[in-house]
Amino acid sequence: MNSYFLNGKTAFVTGGSRGIGASIVKRLVKDGAAVAFTYANSAQKASELVKSIEAEGGRALAIRANSENADSVKSAVAEAINTLGHLNILVNNAGILDVKPYDQFTMDEFDKTVAVNIRAVFAAVQEAGPKMQSGDRIINIGSVNADVTGFPGMSLYSMSKAAVAAMTRGLARDLAPQGVTVNNIQPGPVDTDMNPAKGEMATVLKDVIALGRYGTANDIASFVSFLSSSEASYITGASLDINGGFMI
Numbered sequence: 001m002n003s004y005f006l007n008g009k010t011a012f013v014t015g016g017s018r019g020i021g022a023s024i025v026k027r028l029v030k031d032g033a034a035v036a037f038t039y040a041n042s043a044q045k046a047s048e049l050v051k052s053i054e055a056e057g058g059r060a061l062a063i064r065a066n067s068e069n070a071d072s073v074k075s076a077v078a079e080a081i082n083t084l085g086h087l088n089i090l091v092n093n094a095g096i097l098d099v100k101p102y103d104q105f106t107m108d109e110f111d112k113t114v115a116v117n118i119r120a121v122f123a124a125v126q127e128a129g130p131k132m133q134s135g136d137r138i139i140n141i142g143s144v145n146a147d148v149t150g151f152p153g154m155s156l157y158s159m160s161k162a163a164v165a166a167m168t169r170g171l172a173r174d175l176a177p178q179g180v181t182v183n184n185i186q187p188g189p190v191d192t193d194m195n196p197a198k199g200e201m202a203t204v205l206k207d208v209i210a211l212g213r214y215g216t217a218n219d220i221a222s223f224v225s226f227l228s229s230s231e232a233s234y235i236t237g238a239s240l241d242i243n244g245g246f247m248i
C-alpha cells in the first residue's frame with residue numbers, strides 16, 4: 001500500500017493528546033491526512049504533538065473539548081471541518097476506565113462513563129455523519145471488555161464498550177446508503193497511562209494473552225490506518241478484536 005494513501009484526506013480523532021489516540025493521530029498524518037484531535041486536560045502534550053507533526057511537514061490541529069459535554073464534541077467536529085475542510089475519517093477514541101466494586105460507584109460516576117464512552121461517540125457521529133460521503137470512515141475504539149470481563153470492578157466500563165459495539169451496528173446500517181462504513185476496534189490490554197504494561201492489572205492480564213505481551217498504541221493505530229484505507233471498503237458494522245489472543 002502506498003504510504004501516502006491518505007493524501008488530501010482529513011481526519012478527526014477524539015482524545016488525541018496521549019496514548020492510543022496520539023498514535024492514531026501520528027499514523028494518519030504519516031499516511032498523508034491532515035488531522036484534528038481533541039483533548040481534555042493535556043494542553044501541553046497536545047501542543048507538543050502539533051509542533052512535532054508540523055516540524056515534519058504534516059498538518060494537525062488540537063482542540064480542547066471535554067467529551068463529557070456533547071455540545072463541546074459537536075463544536076470541535078464543526079471547528080475541524082471549518083479549518084480543514086470536508087471530513088473523511090472520524091475516530092472516536094477518547095474514553096475513561098473507572099474500575100470499582102459495583103456498590104461503590106456514585107450515579108455521577110455512572111453518568112460520566114456514559115457521557116464520555118457512549119454519548120460523546122454518538123454526538124460526534126451526529127455532527128460529522130450527515131456531511132460524510134462515499135468512501136468516508138467512522139472508526140470507534142471499543143474494548144475487548146464488550147465481550148469478556150476477566151475480573152471484578154469492570155461493570156460500567158464493560159457496559160459502555162458493549163454499547164459502543166451495538167451502536168456501531170446501528171450506525172453502520174444508518175450510514176450505509178451514503179457509502180460510509182462504521183466499525184469498532186476492540187483492543188485487548190494496550191500499554192498506555194490507562195493500563196500500563198507495568199501496572200497492577202498487568203500481572204493478571206499478561207497470563208491470559210496468548211502472545212504473552214501487551215499491545216502497543218502503534219498496533220492499534222495500524223489497524224485504524226487499514227480501516228481508513230480503500231482496502232477496507234467491504235467492512236462495516238464490525239467489532240474487530242486486536243488483542244494478541246486475549247482469553248482465547
Ligand code: NDP
Nearest residue numbers: 015017018019020040041042066067095189190192194195
Ligand atoms: P489514556 O488514558 O492513555 O488516554 C486517553 C485519551 O483520551 C487522552 O488523550 C485524554 O485526553 C483523552 N480523554 C480522556 N477523557 C477525556 C474527555 N473527557 N474528553 C476528551 N478527551 C478525553 O487511554 P488509552 O489511550 O489507553 O485509551 C484510548 C481508548 O482505547 C479508550 O476509549 C479506551 O477505553 C480504549 N481501550 C484502551 C485499552 C488499554 O488497555 N489501554 C484497551 C481497550 C480499549 P487528556 O490527555 O486531555 O486527558
